[in-house]
Amino acid sequence: MAGANGQPVPDDSVDFTASAGTVPAAVQTNASGQATATYTAGTTPGSVNISGTEVIDSASGSTTVSLTAPGYTYTGTWDGQTVTLTRVTNVTVEGLPDETLLPAQLDNFQTNDPEYTALNGENINVFTAPTEFPGVDVVHNGLMGTQSVYGTWTFTPPSSGATVAALRIDESWFLKHAQTCAGRCKRVPLPLTKRGGSVTGFSC
Secondary structure, eight states: OBOTTSOBOTTOEEEEEESSSBOOSEEEOOTTSOOOOOOBOOSSOEEEEEEEEETTTOOEEEEEEEEOOOSOOEEEEETTEEEEOEEEOOOOGGGSTTOEEOSSOBEEEEEOOTTTGGGTTOOBOEEEOTTTSTTSEEEEOTTSSSOSOOOEEEEOOOOOSOOHHHHOOOHHHHHHHTTTTTTOOEEEEEEEETTEEEEEEEEO
């Protein structure tokens, strides 16, 4: 901090704030007019704005730092395929206005993040919430009773290998072979994917 004539201003208070993580609320300037604060990063990667405001004259300044992920990985199995999850700030997904709980869960959650290793091996609920999370599915262990820790992750659902053409048995084939089946054939819904939905087929 410098005075009107450029001289350092010692023992002046500077208030610090950060958009994520923690930083001391107030720091006194030293003999050189400098205030130094130690910033402790949060766990979510991204841009963080750190600002300081001098108390007496309300002079202020800010800087932006970019945080990278600490190398933790999050995976699970969806539709028989291993998917990579991206951790996001925990959200009560089941409370969002456009959320839909999908009929199947993410299987075998795995991570090396010590905050969430208690969930390793668990099957976790999967939601869609297209307004808040467009284009991705959302993994969140809400609606699962009391949990040791709650978290939220997203992933891009892989394309399903199942197709309507592969699942549907042509009706003409059914009519041709109905007598051979001796009345044992019937129409049944055949599931498409873990996201729900079905087509009509025949089972004998």
